[in-house]
Amino acid sequence: MSSDRAAARAPRLTLVQGDITEQAVDAVVNAANSSLLGGGGVDGAIHRRGGPDILAECRALRASHYGRGLPTGQAVATTAGRLPARWVIHTVGPVHSASEDRSDLLASCHRESLRVADELGARTVAFPAISTGVYGWPIEEAARIAVETVRAADTAVEEVRFVLFDERAYAAFAARME
Numbered sequence: 605m606s607s608d609r610a611a612a613r614a615p616r617l618t619l620v621q622g623d624i625t626e627q628a629v630d631a632v633v634n635a636a637n638s639s640l641l642g643g644g645g646v647d648g649a650i651h652r653r654g655g656p657d658i659l660a661e662c663r664a665l666r667a668s669h670y671g672r673g674l675p676t677g678q679a680v681a682t683t684a685g686r687l688p689a690r691w692v693i694h695t696v697g698p699v700h701s702a703s704e705d706r707s708d709l710l711a712s713c714h715r716e717s718l719r720v721a722d723e724l725g726a727r728t729v730a731f732p733a734i735s736t737g738v739y740g741w742p743i744e745e746a747a748r749i750a751v752e753t754v755r756a757a758d759t760a761v762e763e764v765r766f767v768l769f770d771e772r773a774y775a776a777f778a779a780r781m782e
């Protein structure tokens with residue numbers, strides 16, 4: 605199947621310019637780092653707004669399963685603390701490389717996050733533009749991979765909401781979704 609074609613149970617895609625910590629959805633995806641112990645950018649915002657329960661659950665996950673860190677391209681869930689969501693799905697995006705094609709790993713973040721969402725029974729999921737901050741991915745390229753992967757996903761999730769922080773990221777996703 606072409607990665608452009610919508611899968612049988614593909615979710616509806618929606619687009620918002622704003623802050624992912626304000627989204628009242630079943631699950632928000634966090635562009636985490638492999639330590640699961642928090643960081644800057646969207647990760648910092650989620651932990652700040654969500655409160656200490658999220659970090660406590662991340663520490664427990666580290667101790668039980670991810671002593672060496674959550675591998676790039678994988679995803680794992682915690683509850684969402686004080687956020688207006690039920691769960692946070694933490695995924696580790698690839699750092700962009702000019703010499704190596706890491707698109708598969710960025711696609712994997714989206715696929716694995718939706719797989720975890722299905723396990724949770726989440727029907728609405730908000731994604732940030734994974735890897736486009738400190739991990740350096742060009743926004744147009746990241747938007748292409750994100751939109752194609754979600755469109756091709758076979759999932760019971762009904763709505764995937766891309767939440768873009770700034771105008772440029774919003775425009776890149778909007779162009780891809782036309």
Ligand code: ADP
Binds near residue numbers: 647
């Ligand atoms: P990464 O390490 O995966 O690059 P970053 O958090 O540095 O993750 O950036 C990912 C994207 O999230 C960037 O486009 C950044 O502008 C955006 N971002 C930062 N804070 C928020 C927020 N509160 N809500 C939504 N997106 C955000």
